[in-house]
Amino acid sequence: MNHNIKIDEGRYKYGYVKGRVDGFEWYALVHKEQSENGINPVNLQNGQGRVTRLCVYKDVVEHGGNPYAPTCSIKRFIYANYKREWDVLNSSYIGMVKELVSYLEKRYSLRIVK
Numbered sequence: 001m002n003h004n005i006k007i008d009e010g011r012y013k014y015g016y017v018k019g020r021v022d023g024f025e026w027y028a029l030v031h032k033e034q035s036e037n038g039i040n041p042v043n044l045q046n047g048q049g050r051v052t053r054l055c056v057y058k059d060v061v062e063h064g065g066n067p068y069a070p071t072c073s074i075k076r077f078i079y080a081n082y083k084r085e086w087d088v089l090n091s092s093y094i095g096m097v098k099e100l101v102s103y104l105e106k107r108y109s110l111r112i113v114k
Helices: 091-107
Strands: 005-007 016-021 024-035 049-066 069-083 086-089
Touching: 005 091, 016 091, 024 091, 049 091, 069 091, 086 091
Parallel strands: none
Antiparallel strands: 005 016, 016 024, 024 049, 049 069, 069 086
């Protein structure tokens, strides 16, 4: 499957990147070298990957109240969350998460040779 992965423009500190994939938002911490706490891009298990933090989410804005005192709330729905291990990984989105991790691994492993 090909998912529409976009990285937001801007400069981020310490390997932090964020973007969008298929209507979801995401942020990640990607290292220059592989880490034993990183996500393995082959099987999404903990171990030997560059991505040590990943969150895929969708923010939903809900409007309520009456016309004279409107209210607005934002709910964040998390579909995948990795911080040294998975605490959320929605099985319906494993393919998308796997492609995103592989994309980040490839993109940030490139070296420019002069």
